[in-house]
Amino acid sequence: MCGYMDALDRDRIDENERIPREVLDELKRMGLFGVSLPREFGGMGLSPLVRARLRVHHGV
Numbered sequence: 652m653c654g655y656m657d658a659l660d661r662d663r664i665d666e667n668e669r670i671p672r673e674v675l676d677e678l679k680r681m682g683l684f685g686v687s688l689p690r691e692f693g694g695m696g697l698s699p700l701v702r703a704r705l706r707v708h709h710g711v
Contacts, residue, residue, distance in 0.1 A: 683709070 664670055678684045686702050688694020697705070 685694035
């Protein structure tokens with residue numbers, strides 16, 4: 652995933668204030684799309700601590 656994250660155009664995302672569809676699709680493919688959503692809304696229901704650890708581990 653780190654290679655994928657390195658290839659992102661973060662400046663363009665910030666400038667346009669939107670995340671491109673291909674980025675969202677890749678996050679979904681990696682299973683990271685619903686990490687912050689509660690289980691009752693289809694997410695993983697992870698705690699803030701676990702989400703932070705995922706971000707550190709994956710460089711997000």
